[in-house]
Amino acid sequence: MRQVLLAVAFAVVSSPACAASVDAGRYQSVLGDCEGCHGKNLAGGVELMTPFGKLVAPNITSDKQTGIGNYTAENFRRAMKDGVGPGGKRLYPAMPYPAYAKMSDADIADLWAYFKTVKPVRHAVDVNQLRFPFNLRFMMRGWNMLFFRPALYAADKAKSAAWNRGAYIATGPAHCGTCHTPKGFFGADKGLALSGASLQGWFAPDLTGDPTTGLGGWSAAEVAEYLKTGRNAHSIASGPMGEVIEHSTSRMNGADLRSLAVYLKDLPASPGNGGGASGVEAQMKSGAGIYRMNCAACHSLDGRGDNILFPPLAGNALVRQTSAETLARVVLAGSKAVATRETPTGPGMPSFAWKLNDAQVANLLTYIRNHWGNRAPAVSADAVKKIRTSLRSASH
Amino acid sequence: MARLLPKRDAVIIGLGWTGSILAQQLTEAGLNVVAIERGPWRDTATDFNIAYMQDELRYAIRKELFLKPSVEAMTMRNNISQAAMPMRDYGSFLPGDGVGGAGVHWNGKTWRFWSSDFSIRSHLVQRYGAAKLKGLQLQDWGVTWNEIEHSFDQFEYLCGISGKAGNLKGQVQPGGNPFESPRTREYPNPPIKTGYAPTLFADKVRELGYHPFPQPSANLSQAYVNPLGVRMGQCTYCGFCERFACGNYSKASAQTTILPVLMKKPNFELRTECEVLKVNLTPDGKMARSVTYIDAKGVEYEQPGDIVVICAYALMNVRLMLLSQIGTQYDPVTGKGAVGRNYCYQTGSGARMFFEGKHFNPFIGAGSMGQTMDDFNGDAFDHGSLDFLGGGGISCDPSNGRPISYRPTAPGSPRWGAGWKKATIEGYNSSMGFSAQGSSYPVRENFLDLDPTYTDRYGRPLLRITFDFPDNDIRMSHFMSDQLERIAKPFGAKVTTVSRVRKGWNAVPYQSTHNTGGAIMGSDPGTSAVNKYLQSWDVPNVFVVGASAFAHNAGMNPTGTVGALAYWAAEAITSKYIKSPGKLVPA
Numbered sequence: 002m003r004q005v006l007l008a009v010a011f012a013v014v015s016s017p018a019c020a021a022s023v024d025a026g027r028y029q030s031v032l033g034d035c036e037g038c039h040g041k042n043l044a045g046g047v048e049l050m051t052p053f054g055k056l057v058a059p060n061i062t063s064d065k066q067t068g069i070g071n072y073t074a075e076n077f078r079r080a081m082k083d084g085v086g087p088g089g090k091r092l093y094p095a096m097p098y099p100a101y102a103k104m105s106d107a108d109i110a111d112l113w114a115y116f117k118t119v120k121p122v123r124h125a126v127d128v129n130q131l132r133f134p135f136n137l138r139f140m141m142r143g144w145n146m147l148f149f150r151p152a153l154y155a156a157d158k159a160k161s162a163a164w165n166r167g168a169y170i171a172t173g174p175a176h177c178g179t180c181h182t183p184k185g186f187f188g189a190d191k192g193l194a195l196s197g198a199s200l201q202g203w204f205a206p207d208l209t210g211d212p213t214t215g216l217g218g219w220s221a222a223e224v225a226e227y228l229k230t231g232r233n234a235h236s237i238a239s240g241p242m243g244e245v246i247e248h249s250t251s252r253m254n255g256a257d258l259r260s261l262a263v264y265l266k267d268l269p270a271s272p273g274n275g276g277g278a279s280g281v282e283a284q285m286k287s288g289a290g291i292y293r294m295n296c297a298a299c300h301s302l303d304g305r306g307d308n309i310l311f312p313p314l315a316g317n318a319l320v321r322q323t324s325a326e327t328l329a330r331v332v333l334a335g336s337k338a339v340a341t342r343e344t345p346t347g348p349g350m351p352s353f354a355w356k357l358n359d360a361q362v363a364n365l366l367t368y369i370r371n372h373w374g375n376r377a378p379a380v381s382a383d384a385v386k387k388i389r390t391s392l393r394s395a396s397h
Numbered sequence: 398m399a400r401l402l403p404k405r406d407a408v409i410i411g412l413g414w415t416g417s418i419l420a421q422q423l424t425e426a427g428l429n430v431v432a433i434e435r436g437p438w439r440d441t442a443t444d445f446n447i448a449y450m451q452d453e454l455r456y457a458i459r460k461e462l463f464l465k466p467s468v469e470a471m472t473m474r475n476n477i478s479q480a481a482m483p484m485r486d487y488g489s490f491l492p493g494d495g496v497g498g499a500g501v502h503w504n505g506k507t508w509r510f511w512s513s514d515f516s517i518r519s520h521l522v523q524r525y526g527a528a529k530l531k532g533l534q535l536q537d538w539g540v541t542w543n544e545i546e547h548s549f550d551q552f553e554y555l556c557g558i559s560g561k562a563g564n565l566k567g568q569v570q571p572g573g574n575p576f577e578s579p580r581t582r583e584y585p586n587p588p589i590k591t592g593y594a595p596t597l598f599a600d601k602v603r604e605l606g607y608h609p610f611p612q613p614s615a616n617l618s619q620a621y622v623n624p625l626g627v628r629m630g631q632c633t634y635c636g637f638c639e640r641f642a643c644g645n646y647s648k649a650s651a652q653t654t655i656l657p658v659l660m661k662k663p664n665f666e667l668r669t670e671c672e673v674l675k676v677n678l679t680p681d682g683k684m685a686r687s688v689t690y691i692d693a694k695g696v697e698y699e700q701p702g703d704i705v706v707i708c709a710y711a712l713m714n715v716r717l718m719l720l721s722q723i724g725t726q727y728d729p730v731t732g733k734g735a736v737g738r739n740y741c742y743q744t745g746s747g748a749r750m751f752f753e754g755k756h757f758n759p760f761i762g763a764g765s766m767g768q769t770m771d772d773f774n775g776d777a778f779d780h781g782s783l784d785f786l787g788g789g790g791i792s793c794d795p796s797n798g799r800p801i802s803y804r805p806t807a808p809g810s811p812r813w814g815a816g817w818k819k820a821t822i823e824g825y826n827s828s829m830g831f832s833a834q835g836s837s838y839p840v841r842e843n844f845l846d847l848d849p850t851y852t853d854r855y856g857r858p859l860l861r862i863t864f865d866f867p868d869n870d871i872r873m874s875h876f877m878s879d880q881l882e883r884i885a886k887p888f889g890a891k892v893t894t895v896s897r898v899r900k901g902w903n904a905v906p907y908q909s910t911h912n913t914g915g916a917i918m919g920s921d922p923g924t925s926a927v928n929k930y931l932q933s934w935d936v937p938n939v940f941v942v943g944a945s946a947f948a949h950n951a952g953m954n955p956t957g958t959v960g961a962l963a964y965w966a967a968e969a970i971t972s973k974y975i976k977s978p979g980k981l982v983p984a
Contacts, residue, residue, distance in 0.1 A: 295448065298633045299645050309620040309628045310646055337442045345657040346628040348646060349442020356448055 026115025029108050032174035032257070033101070034249035035061070041248075044068070044122035049095050050201050050395075052188065054131035056095045064121035077113045078106065082151060084141070091141035093131075094149075094188065100176035102151035103169065148189035160267075163256075167264025170257055171195075175249065180205040180241065196271035197322060202391060203240050204326040206319055211270040213321050213376065224262035228253070231339035236319055237312045237348070240327070243339030251341045274323045277376030281367055284379060288368025291361055295353065296369075304373040310348045315373030325366050325380045329388045332362050354392075359385040399689050399699040405431045407970075408688050408702035410673045410717065413498020414956065415942040415963040416708035417651035418552075421625070421659050422967035423706075426975065429664045431700060433690050435468070435672040435709075436495030439642070441652050445501075447644030450637060453799045457640040462502050463487060464494040464710075468672075471712065472848045473904045475865040477729060483851050483859060489903065490910040491640070492710045496669060497651045499710065499910060500956070504639040504764030504796055505615030505648050507558045508953035509549045509961070512542035512578040513776050517949060520776065521786060533786065533869055534732075534739055534839040536948045539920040539929035542578050545965050550581060552960030553613075556649030557621035557629050559586040560613030574610045576771040589618040589632055594757045594829035595768040598793035601887055607770040612794055613957070614765030615649035625658045636797035638764030648764065668692070674855060676705050676721035678936060685723070685939045691855070703978070704938050704970065708963075711945040715740075715845045715915035716860040724916075724926045724935045729844050729863070735926040735934070737845040739917045740862065741950040743909040744789070744835035744870045744898055748881040750890030751807040751828045758826065759798030767794020773880055774952045775836065785872040789835035789952035791880065798825065805830070807892045831884075833877035835898075837913070837950040840867040845915040865902050874898040911955050913947035918962075920982070928982040930969035931962060937980045942966045 030036070038047050038058040044067075045060040062068040069077070076087045084098035085091060092098060101109075129136050154173055156165045171177045178190060183198045185191030197207035197214065207214040216224060223233040228250035231238045238246050250258065278284075293302065296314075300306045304315030314320050320328065330336075333354040340347030357365065359382040366385075370377035406428035409416045416432055423430050439445070439462075455461050464487065472481035493499030513520040515538045521530055562583045563573025588611035591599075599609035616632040623629070632647040646653050659665055670693035677687045677699070687701040707714050718724055718736050727737035769792040771777055780786055797803060805828045810820035843865070847858035866874070878897045885893045919925025922934035931946050933939040942963050944955045973981050 298635065299447065299630070307620050307630050309622065310630045335442070335446075340657055340661070343626065344628065345626050345661065346646070346653075347442070347657055348628070349440075351442070351446040351448045351644070353448050 022111050022114040023118050026111035029112040029174060030115060031249055031252045032170055034245055036248040037244055042122055043119055044124040045126040051095060053135040056093055057126050057128050057130060059126050059128045060122065060124045062119050062122045063117060064123050067123055067125045068121060070121060074113050078109050081109050084145065091138040093141060097176035097179045099149055100173055100179060103154040103173035144187060163260045163263045164267060167260035170261055171264055181208050193271055195268060199324055199326055201241065202330055202395065204322050204324040206322050207271050208265055209268040209271040211273045213273045214318050214323065215271055216265055217270065218316065218318060221262035221266045224265055225258040228258050228261065230343040231341045232344050235317055237338040239336040239338045246339045246341065274321055274377045278367055278371050278379035281379045284364045284367040285371065287364040291365045292368055314369045315375065320369055321375055321377040326388060328366050329362060329385050333389055334392050359389060399697040402698055402700045404701040405429050407704040407706060408700050409706045409708055410688060411709035412496050412667060413493060413708065414500040414651055414960060417655045417659060418963040419706050419708055419942060419967050420665055421655050422971055424662050424665045426971035431666045431668065433671045433673055434496055434667060434669045438669045439496045439501065441646060445642035445644045450641055450644040451635060453801045457799065458801060460491065462494065462642060464492040469853055471860045471862055472851050473862045475901055476842060477863060481848055481861045484904050488905040489908045490912055500650045501642045502640050503956060506765040506954040507556065507613045507615050507957040509577060510951050510953060510958045511775055514951050515540055515542055525781060532840060534841055536919050536924060538948045539918050545961055546581060548961040548964040549957065551964045552957065554585050555623050555654050556615045557585050557617050557623055558613050558615055559589045559618035560584040561588050561611055563610060572610060574771055575608050576774065576777040584613065586618045586621055589614050589616055589763060589766055591766055591768060592761050592795060594795050595793045598831055599768040602770050602884055605884065607772045609768045609770045612765045612767045612769050612792065616763040616765050617647050623654055625655065627654055627657050629653050632763050634761050634763050634766065636760055636762030636799060639796055676717065676723060676939060683936065685936050707939065707941045708943060711912050711915065711943045712860055714941050714943050714945040718916055718941060719847050720857055723933055723939055726846055727844050729842055732841055735924060737915050739839035739914040739948055740843050740845045740864060741837035741839055741913045742864060743837050743911040743950060744866055744874045745832060745909060746874050746878045746881065746896045746898055747830055747832035748885050748893060748895045749805060749828055749830040750885055750888055751824060751892045752890050756826050757829050759795050759803060762795055762797040764796050765794065767792050773877060785869045785876065787836035787838050787870065787873045789833040789877050791831060791833050793831035808894055833881060834952050835870065835874045835877055836952040838867060838869055839914060839949050866898055866900060871898055871900060911950060913944040913950040913955060916941045916945035917948045918946040919948060922984045930981045931966040932981050934984050940966050940970065
């Protein structure tokens with residue numbers, strides 16, 4: 002018991018000089034989800050599988066040998082905003098400097114004040130494990146010339162302060178587009194911002210106003226609730242978004258979450274998913290049977306789920322994405338929902354890979370994407386097979 | 398030589414129901430807690446996969462989630478004139494194993510023992526005179542109903558128990574159990590749905606003037622968020638409760654009610670696959686200083702702690718106390734010594750009826766989807782002219798119609814071949830049963846101690862169970878069987894069979910995992926191992942929590958009372974002990 006009291010006492014007395022800036026910087030690291038890639042202690046090691054090979058997030062603690070303890074404020078600012086490390090070393094845009102370039106210098110300075118207080122951890126990381134020629138850092142010079150248009154966030158005077166704050170967070174520190182915006186051949190943004198994209202075996206869904214695939218069916222309050230708690234009446238977060246919520250959005254303040262919701266709810270609609278499947282009666286019939294046997298106990302026969310633990314499938318935009326990649330992955334590999342302070346349970350979806358073959362999964366997904374009023378393209382057994390194979394190789 | 402680890406405020410042995418409750422409450426109070434669990438980590442999402450949880454062969458027959466005798470066996474005998482022999486397989490009862498313990502694979506029947514149970518001796522002596530208790534070692538529990546009622550309430554709200562109050566602050570409620578002791582508020586959820594058999598049973602016994610009511614159930618009637626913010630789902634009546642874990646978050650367990658919150662706490666640590674060998678005492682034997690455990694790699698550790706809470710299964714709690722020399726071994730010859738005293742069990746009998754033209758659909762089931770009448774339970778009825786004390790709840794609670802084990806056949810049916818197959822097809826859907834779960838009262842001869850011959854894989858003596866059904870309980874149970882026969886008559890079944898308990902407890906066929914006593918609570922250190930706060934009389938920084946503390950066993954499932962005792966002990970530690978460590982009750 003004495004130990005408990007001592008611990009409390011220590012917490013009270015330690016108070017660095019520039020506490021306000023450090024606290025503001027800590028919050029910037031929440032907005033930027035630094036822990037998401039660099040790890041809870043920021044010592045790096047999280048692997049990012051890119052189409053070009055593997056990148057490992059570096060150690061960004063204040064350790065002088067293996068971290069960024071030797072950085073100056075200017076080194077740090079340039080790494081964040083220009084993608085250039087000390088000595089002109091080019092960073093890869095897996096470090097989302099194209100988004101961070103929108104951040105104000107004041108926010109970057111706060112973040113640096115915080116990073117200087119991060120406990121040094123000696124942990125050497127082999128960052129660049131990309132395939133040749135992508136492992137040649139100088140190539141990023143060309144990439145930057147082609148695709149990198151650094152610019153501070155420019156406020157839209159026609160929009161509200163909340164909208165602008167939301168836009169700043171979404172396009173700047175929170176770098177939503179890194180996952181949710183479609184990418185071209187060279188990994189640069191291409192196409193309608195935040196209209197959904199595939200990465201690391203998941204499909205980051207459409208966040209535009211489209212009512213079928215986007216956030217059109219969610220109220221702004223529901224968007225904020227989802228970002229805060231990991232769930233709302235429509236969906237429960239798992240996978241990479243679960244991690245983002247755990248490390249970042251659940252720790253954002255209420256005003257910022259509301260601002261993000263205002264901005265996202267104002268995004269123009271994407272073209273949607275191209276409409277429902279047709280001529281798939283056999284798939285639908287088979288899928289209905291599979292659903293009844295395997296899914297209905299939790300998600301219920303009427304597809305409305307149980308809004309506390311099991312997400313509804315009827316009317317769920319995630320079910321109707323253009324790509325069924327996430328759905329197939331979740332059915333095959335299972336998934337565990339994020340657990341937050343407000344919703345600590347973190348319910349799990351079990352794996353059905355051992356039980357359902359590719360055709361059965363395809364039929365099931367075609368069914369749930371085209372029943373209870375849902376409309377989305379059919380899913381083929383071949384598509385499921387590809388995902389099954391990639392999951393198998395990822396786990397080996 | 399064991400590796401010495403940094404000291405913690407509290408060391409909890411076992412992370413089942415009681416260990417989880419203690420860990421939650423102690424960490425809430427700011428203590429730095431480590432729990433040491435012999436079995437594996439288990440969680441709903443990863444280990445109770447809804448897609449294969451309903452595998453009867455794997456879980457019910459091969460008993461995947463249960464304690465293996467190779468890990469810990471026990472010896473048994475009926476009386477001290479016999480040499481106890483080791484149980485080579487668990488049969489009569491099935492202890493749990495791993496995180497969540499037996500709370501993972503229980504049925505979910507969540508009773509409160511009655512006011513008259515906690516003060517059983519005083520109550521019975523007052524009503525019938527002391528002579529009536531002759532031969533029974535019945536004792537008051539040291540805690541009264543009014544003191545502990547709120548602890549029941551805490552456990553029920555944690556679990557989201559689905560039921561109907563029968564007595565709200567002294568007011569009898571229609572539809573509930575009129576014999577229950579007063580509760581301060583209604584159950585957190587309404588009763589779960591019930592099937593045809595329990596509905597028929599309730600109608601028939603109501604016509605006979607009895608008082609049927611829905612069993613309080615930890616299989617939830619509706620979605621629920623408990624006071625910790627943890628969410629549970631609605632029971633789907635899949636019929637795979639007992640012996641199975643719940644795959645869809647609708648049966649209360651440590652996993653579905655506490656662990657999501659507990660596991661995230663910075664002042665809590667869990668070490669699984671670590672078996673505690675003993676609690677180490679100071680040289681004078683007056684305080685516990687640490688526990689010694691061995692991990693999955695065979696490395697031995699010593700974990701010091703200011704408080705040690707023993708939260709294993711009831712039988713293992715007693716064994717660990719004996720192995721650690723906490724308290725004095727009970728001696729059935731002299732009646733002296735407290736540890737091992739008042740071991741009790743359960744005295745069950747059942748009726749089965751075979752009908753023509755009825756379809757019970759037994760595959761629709763849940764662990765606690767039944768109707769019960771308590772008109773013959775405990776002391777709800779006058780024992781003045783009867784030759785026994787105690788009683789039992791009579792319940793119709795079809796939990797399952799699983800294909801391997803549920804094969805009721807009418808008496809006289811062939812035991813194998815085509816005739817047997819035909820009989821099982823007929824019996825499956827056209828029969829129903831109901832049963833009496835009888836009390837088990839303590840006698841001098843039934844007790845627990847360490848076996849003098851057999852040891853476990855670490856060379857420690859096994860626990861020895863010396864138990865037979867006492868004459869009082871046999872007479873009680875035959876009375877209950879008579880009631881079952883009488884109640885069955887108006888059903889108009891083609892054939893009815895009623896079982897009767899016989900002397901000579903047999904450890905092989907499954908009977909009940911309601912092993913109680915051995916480290917009982919009470920107000921006299923001469924006749925109880927722990928005081929009313931479940932604190933060891935002898936080693937005051939050791940608390941022993943579980944059904945081991947029951948001074949007798951009532952005609953009810955024990956988990957509700959186990960959960961209440963866990964909250965009760967946790968409250969004593971957090972509100973009394975940590976403010977002023979020492980004996981909470983002067984000895």
